[in-house]
């Protein structure tokens with residue numbers, strides 16, 4: 001998933017307003033930040049596949065995106081935020097792990113259970129539905145955004161610019177569409 005990760009972060013903010021928004025929105029992206037770092041260091045590998053959905057192949061992403069390492073990064077991120085209080089820190093950890101869960105839906109069997117494990121998982125909506133995945137993710141974003149905006153309106157303790165935040169997530173999703181980025 002792409003923009004859907006941020007929508008999940010907003011839904012978590014709505015569920016637990018004590019969790020810091022920046023911690024949740026950073027948290028949902030931690031695995032991809034590590035992925036970028038590890039690829040630039042040569043620890044992880046990808047291959048571009050223009051014209052073949054989703055436009056790239058993730059050859060080795062076990063250190064950033066395996067099930068076991070996702071749990072490790074979630075716990076580390078929660079530990080870093082511990083002085084924010086247990087509840088807030090725990091939700092930021094959940095935000096990191098939500099990345100693995102949502103990627104599991106999209107990735108075509110390239111998510112290892114642990115680094116260098118034989119077993120890889122992923123339901124593969126990116127390859128099963130080369131364009132349909134976009135509408136699936138849009139529906140997910142819509143549900144999360146509706147929940148976020150409804151809770152913001154009711155509780156009034158967060159989401160003062162909620163409409164703008166949701167608009168940014170939707171723009172990100174449009175930019176990531178298979179029509180504007182045809183390689184995917």
Ligand SMILES: [Zn+2]
Nearest residue numbers: 031032099103
């Ligand atoms: Zn990812």
